[in-house]
Amino acid sequence: xxxxxxxxxxxxxxxxxxxxxxxxxxxxxxxxxxxxxxxxxxxxxxxxxxxxxxxxxxxxxxxxxxxxxxxxxxxxxxxxxxxxxxxxxxxxxxxxxxxxxxxxxxxxxxxxxxxxxxxxxxxxxxxxxxxxxxxxxxxxxxxxxxxxxxxxxxxxxxxxxxxxxxxxxxxxxxxxxxxxxxxxxxxxxxxxxxxxxxxxxxxxxxxxxxxxxxxxxxxxxxxxxxxxxxxxxxxxxxxxxxxxxxxxxxxxxxxxxxxxxxxxxxxxxxxxxxxxxxxxxxxxxxxxxxxxxxxxxxxxxxxxxxxxxxxxxxxxxxxxxxxxxxxxxxxxxxxxxxxxxxxxxxxxxxxxxxxxxxxxxxxxxxxxxxxxxxxxxxxxxxxxxxxxxxxxxxxxxxxxxxxxxxxxxxxxxxxxxxxxxxxxxxxxxxxxxxxxxxxxxxxxxxxxxxxxxxxxxxxxxxxxxx
Ligand SMILES: [Zn+2]
Numbered sequence: 148x149x150x151x152x153x154x155x156x157x158x159x160x161x162x163x164x165x166x167x168x169x170x171x172x173x174x175x176x177x178x179x180x181x182x183x184x185x186x187x188x189x190x191x192x193x194x195x196x197x198x199x200x201x202x203x204x205x206x207x208x209x210x211x212x213x214x215x216x217x218x219x220x221x222x223x224x225x226x227x228x229x230x231x232x233x234x235x236x237x238x239x240x241x242x243x244x245x246x247x248x249x250x251x252x253x254x255x256x257x258x259x260x261x262x263x264x265x266x267x268x269x270x271x272x273x274x275x276x277x278x279x280x281x282x283x284x285x286x287x288x289x290x291x292x293x294x295x296x297x298x299x300x301x302x303x304x305x306x307x308x309x310x311x312x313x314x315x316x317x318x319x320x321x322x323x324x325x326x327x328x329x330x331x332x333x334x335x336x337x338x339x340x341x342x343x344x345x346x347x348x349x350x351x352x353x354x355x356x357x358x359x360x361x362x363x364x365x366x367x368x369x370x371x372x373x374x375x376x377x378x379x380x381x382x383x384x385x386x387x388x389x390x391x392x393x394x395x396x397x398x399x400x401x402x403x404x405x406x407x408x409x410x411x412x413x414x415x416x417x418x419x420x421x422x423x424x425x426x427x428x429x430x431x432x433x434x435x436x437x438x439x440x441x442x443x444x445x446x447x448x449x450x451x452x453x454x455x456x457x458x459x460x461x462x463x464x465x466x467x468x469x470x471x472x473x474x475x476x477x478x479x480x481x482x483x484x485x486x487x488x489x490x491x492x493x494x495x496x497x498x499x500x501x502x503x504x505x506x507x508x509x510x511x512x513x514x515x516x517x518x519x520x521x522x523x524x525x526x527x528x529x530x531x532x533x534x535x536x537x538x539x540x541x542x543x544x545x546x547x548x549x550x551x552x553x554x555x556x557x558x559x560x561x562x563x564x565x566x567x568x569x570x571x572x573x574x575x576x577x578x579x580x581x582x583x584x585x586x587x588x589x590x591x592x593x594x595x596x597x598x599x600x601x602x603x604x605x606x607x608x609x610x611x612x613x
Contacts, residue, residue, distance in 0.1 A: 200214070201214040213304070216302045249521050269412050274414075329362065336360070338356050340355055350496065358379045408425050426583055429447045447500065449484070506535045513532060515531045526581070531580075533577060
């Protein structure tokens with residue numbers, strides 16, 4: 148009996164302790180309440196990442212909270228695919244750039260909307276009503292609505308987990324479109340990827356591992372995925388401060404063959420073309436504007452993917468460096484440089500122009516793209532994708548031409564030299580695209596060599612003889 152009583156007393160005292168403990172956490176004491184701000188209460192114990200968009204990582208729940216202090220301020224948002232699928236036919240390559248978008252955060256009641264204004268239709272005018280008439284005439288895109296967790300002093304804390312853990316690159320749509328299967332995102336097999344989630348003064352970078360699950364129906368996805376009903380990739384989000392207004396957009400002239408931006412300007416006088424076109428180019432300024440040849444205030448530096456082995460790496464860097472000759476001819480010294488990407492730098496970090504060496508299961512295209520300011524055409528990041536199997540195909544062509552094994556002698560070094568020479572041209576060509584230059588389809592027919600040539604069959608017209 149004595150023992151029983153002791154047991155009851157002990158049990159009730161444990162219950163009492165646990166009840167008090169619950170009460171304390173649910174209703175903070177007044178002193179604690181006044182000392183803790185609403186935002187501090189939400190971020191207590193989380194890992195802080197100070198930078199452009201300050202954010203907090205909740206390790207226990209795998210959540211990211213962003214502290215928005217830039218309401219109604221335009222910034223650049225870019226999504227990309229960082230760990231790909233590996234099938235050339237699907238085009239879901241490693242380090243594949245998605246779209247860049249100008250966005251701004253707008254407060255509406257209990258929400259923060261992430262709004263993409265429409266830069267395709269503008270009115271370049273000092274008249275606010277004229278500008279508003281165009282703004283209201285065309286659709287805008289709200290990309291997300293964030294629920295507000297806490298706010299104080301003009302800063303708003305939102306939960307960005309669902310926004311960041313989505314298939315922003317639409318890999319699901321690509322797989323469906325290529326008839327590879329109907330996949331959905333499995334959040335229980337998706338998570339933040341912290342090695343590439345970083346914050347810097349002018350750019351904030353998030354990366355996530357995503358798993359798409361579904362019934363594979365196509366041969367392409369089955370040929371490259373270990374368990375094709377579960378396709379795991381990584382996607383990246385960048386929020387970037389837009390450049391200052393000191394860049395001067397350059398009007399496009401179709402004879403120059405540049406990529407660029409275009410938009411309708413409804414404030415244009417009736418007699419002038421309504422569509423405005425500007426070329427895409429990197430910002431480059433001379434240290435000494437009066438000198439015939441000057442160093443650049445900030446040189447254009449391209450970084451080589453350290454995943455490319457030798458002797459390929461050196462060949463690619465040599466080819467990319469040819470562009471410095473063009474900048475020298477334009478009056479610049481050492482304005483175009485090529486280095487190896489530093490170990491602690493990430494290829495999708497917008498501050499680095501990168502030459503990526505990308506593997507796929509079959510040979511395919513190489514391409515050059517860029518992150519461009521949609522407002523002005525200024526190139527912010529050059530981004531080259533080189534398919535790694537091409538060099539092997541060129542070697543096979545050399546083998547076919549030389550038939551080098553017939554006499555039982557060691558094979559000639561010429562075959563590899565030819566393949567590497569072709570790689571130098573490839574690197575120069577694709578880098579050319581990322582500094583804004585389009586194909587020069589007619590250069591060889593006009594007897595002008597160009598690394599941007601895309602040789603076309605020569606077709607001539609004969610006068611009829613009848
Ligand atoms: Zn090309």
